[in-house]
Amino acid sequence: MKNSIIILNLFLFILLVGCSKDAIEKFPKDSNVTINIGYINEEQFKQRYKELLESEYPNVRFNVVSTKVLNDPKMMPLQYLQENDVDVLFIPAHRIQEFIDEGLLTDIGPLIERDQINLKNYVSSVIELIRQYGQGKLYGMPTTFYGQAIAFNSDVFDEYKIEYPRDQMSWLEILQLANKFSVVESNHKELKGITLRYSNLVNLILHIGNTEGLQVYNPKRQQVMINGSAWSSIWRNTIEIDKLGSLDFNVDLNTYIDPFLSGDRAMAIISYDDFKRLEQHSPSFKWSTVTMPVSPSEPSYTHYLKVPGIYAIPNSTDNKEAAWDIIKFLNSDQAARWEYRTDYGFSTLSNHLVTNEKYEELVMPFYQLSPVTDSFDELPFEILELLNPYAEDIINERISLQEGLERMQEEAENTLKDVHP
Numbered sequence: 001m002k003n004s005i006i007i008l009n010l011f012l013f014i015l016l017v018g019c020s021k022d023a024i025e026k027f028p029k030d031s032n033v034t035i036n037i038g039y040i041n042e043e044q045f046k047q048r049y050k051e052l053l054e055s056e057y058p059n060v061r062f063n064v065v066s067t068k069v070l071n072d073p074k075m076m077p078l079q080y081l082q083e084n085d086v087d088v089l090f091i092p093a094h095r096i097q098e099f100i101d102e103g104l105l106t107d108i109g110p111l112i113e114r115d116q117i118n119l120k121n122y123v124s125s126v127i128e129l130i131r132q133y134g135q136g137k138l139y140g141m142p143t144t145f146y147g148q149a150i151a152f153n154s155d156v157f158d159e160y161k162i163e164y165p166r167d168q169m170s171w172l173e174i175l176q177l178a179n180k181f182s183v184v185e186s187n188h189k190e191l192k193g194i195t196l197r198y199s200n201l202v203n204l205i206l207h208i209g210n211t212e213g214l215q216v217y218n219p220k221r222q223q224v225m226i227n228g229s230a231w232s233s234i235w236r237n238t239i240e241i242d243k244l245g246s247l248d249f250n251v252d253l254n255t256y257i258d259p260f261l262s263g264d265r266a267m268a269i270i271s272y273d274d275f276k277r278l279e280q281h282s283p284s285f286k287w288s289t290v291t292m293p294v295s296p297s298e299p300s301y302t303h304y305l306k307v308p309g310i311y312a313i314p315n316s317t318d319n320k321e322a323a324w325d326i327i328k329f330l331n332s333d334q335a336a337r338w339e340y341r342t343d344y345g346f347s348t349l350s351n352h353l354v355t356n357e358k359y360e361e362l363v364m365p366f367y368q369l370s371p372v373t374d375s376f377d378e379l380p381f382e383i384l385e386l387l388n389p390y391a392e393d394i395i396n397e398r399i400s401l402q403e404g405l406e407r408m409q410e411e412a413e414n415t416l417k418d419v420h421p
């Protein structure tokens with residue numbers, strides 16, 4: 001009798017578990033429904049996904065609701081969702097934290113676990129970045145990511161017997177390495193140490209400070225912090241290196257990588273788009289890549305790994321299962337093959353980062369370090385513009401570094417009061 005009761009209880013338990021699982025009805029891909037998707041604009045969405053989604057969901061009508069208004073900081077997340085009934089929402093990177101902090105998104109962790117999706121198939125640093133936004137939870141998934149790395153011409157380093165760059169070097173070490181090409185005896189007059197995707201020296205210095213964990217602008221407190229011992233050290237070192245002429249500043253996207261491809265630059269900071277060009281053009285020289293510079297105090301972390309945004313499920317939708325199925329599909333192998341080497345970045349699926357094995361190691365520096373959610377706030381243009389003349393005066397020794405930084409600080413504070421009274 002006792003054994004019969006145990007068996008009966010066990011049977012009931014199994015039955016209840018089975019029923020609870022069956023109670024969650026999966027979204028049928030041939031459903032005849034309308035799904036509202038919040039995306040940048042309808043034209044771009046159709047260009048990117050129309051044929052792909054039609055093949056997977058032949059009867060589903062996708063209605064695209066523009067998220068362009070989210071570029072306006074005055075548009076609050078809750079207001080957007082109240083005014084726009086969306087089932088799937090692509091949230092641009094700069095608004096992710098707000099949507100999460102306001103509790104407007106569904107935690108997809110339980111759905112990932114339920115459907116036994118193996119997150120180990122995805123680039124771990126990207127998943128880590130999204131978990132940072134959600135304090136350990138996942139409130140959405142990106143399909144692609146961006147990063148930066150330093151490419152170097154192995155042949156030219158060998159020719160002049162200069163040591164190769166390494167992973168996790170500091171900015172100072174990289175710039176000093178670039179400087180070695182300014183003192184070598186060479187008939188290669190166009191040769192420079194490194195090409196940098198920054199408009200000028202000031203822009204480079206601000207990014208170095210960001211890597212070092214320094215804050216130059218606090219929009220909440222309306223503070224500018226240009227003067228100080230840490231900033232002074234960065235200014236001094238960078239100016240001294242720049243004087244030797246081995247740094248090449250270039251923000252022209254059409255010509256940026258050309259000097260490196262032609263062998264006129266020993267190193268170059270490269271983006272996803274530059275990596276695509278290097279793949280396509282196959283340089284005549286040997287080349288490799290290392291990580292972007294890091295802070296010596298936190299060498300395992302990078303500020304340069306980014307996502308364009310995440311696909312998320314608003315809590316307000318009544319079509320959660322449909323939304324989840326679509327997000328799963330956009331993060332699938334099929335979708336990754338469809339989007340390979342488009343304009344949207346590297347796939348977050350590890351096995352779709354490259355198709356040619358010879359590029360596997362070359363792409364690693366883009367994602368191998370742990371990410372940091374960037375706290376870098378760009379200076380208002382009006383302030384950034386006034387820094388350049390003082391930088392020129394410092395470089396040309398018309399004023400001392402300390403005097404220049406003090407004047408910058410003073411004028412920046414005054415300008416900030418005028419811009420944001």
